[in-house]
Amino acid sequence: MLCLRQISIAGLLAAIAVLSGCRLDMHVQPRLNPLAKSDFFPDQRGARPLLEGTVARGQLHEDTYLYTGKIGPNPGDYMPFPVTKEVLERGRERFNIYCSPCHSPLGDGNGFIPSRGFSRKPPSYHTARLQKAPLGYFYDVITNGFGIMLDYSSQIPPRDRWNIVAYIRALQLSQNATKADVPAGQNVPSEPPTFLGDPGSGATLPVMAPEASSKSEDQK
Numbered sequence: 454m455l456c457l458r459q460i461s462i463a464g465l466l467a468a469i470a471v472l473s474g475c476r477l478d479m480h481v482q483p484r485l486n487p488l489a490k491s492d493f494f495p496d497q498r499g500a501r502p503l504l505e506g507t508v509a510r511g512q513l514h515e516d517t518y519l520y521t522g523k524i525g526p527n528p529g530d531y532m533p534f535p536v537t538k539e540v541l542e543r544g545r546e547r548f549n550i551y552c553s554p555c556h557s558p559l560g561d562g563n564g565f566i567p568s569r570g571f572s573r574k575p576p577s578y579h580t581a582r583l584q585k586a587p588l589g590y591f592y593d594v595i596t597n598g599f600g601i602m603l604d605y606s607s608q609i610p611p612r613d614r615w616n617i618v619a620y621i622r623a624l625q626l627s628q629n630a631t632k633a634d635v636p637a638g639q640n641v642p643s644e645p646p647t648f649l650g651d652p653g654s655g656a657t658l659p660v661m662a663p664e665a666s667s668k669s670e671d672q673k
């Protein structure tokens with residue numbers, strides 16, 4: 454005969470078995486498979502579009518000028534941050550990587566890609582039109598492309614685009630400078646930097662000859 458104790462243990466085990474069998478955890482909640490149809494929403498799209506005005510973390514681009522180069526619909530003509538030597542050096546580095554293959558290290562449009570017939574020759578930056586073009590215009594060309602030139606928005610982050618813009622302006626000044634533009638007390642080296650050719654591709658890269666660069670270090 455079952456004693457009371459055995460009955461209560463059996464009852465307890467049965468209760469545990471029954472209760473654990475009908476747990477309502479998160480894996481049995483109403484949900485939609487990705488991109489599945491839903492009758493809940495009027496447009497029947499299970500995947501919901503972002504609500505208007507949604508901003509992803511780290512993408513609150515409050516400084517519109519930094520991200521567009523525009524004031525209203527027009528390109529602005531100032532830098533969104535001060536131009537320092539570091540800005541120009543970074544700009545030169547990025548320009549030589551991303552732009553010089555077509556635009557040439559001088560920006561005259563004689564890069565090696567057009568010289569091999571792979572692209573139309575880009576215009577020189579040293580024409581009156583582009584010399585007068587506002588800084589924000591160059592930013593916009595890098596961001597959105599121009600004519601057959603593709604945009605560089607996925608390769609070059611916004612600050613680097615501005616660094617390149619500052620360097621392009623410096624290139625433009627350098628190609629139209631006179632002795633009067635040189636600050637008093639500074640020397641203009643009479644020898645231009647030598648261009649060391651890369652025999653493999655036939656391309657030329659501007660590299661300061663070791664001698665010349667060590668001299669300029671001494672002058673500092």
Ligand code: HEC
Nearest residue numbers: 551552555572573574575576591594595599600601602605
């Ligand atoms: C693959 C070759 C190529 C590369 C790389 C390239 N460009 Fe260009 N770029 C062109 C060509 C070609 C044009 C002329 C496009 C046209 O007229 O349809 C052009 C035009 C331009 C213009 C002139 C727009 C005008 O108003 O005439 C600017 C400014 C410019 N590029 C900036 C840049 C900058 C800055 C970079 C680097 C971030 C760059 N480009 C990289 C090929 C290139």
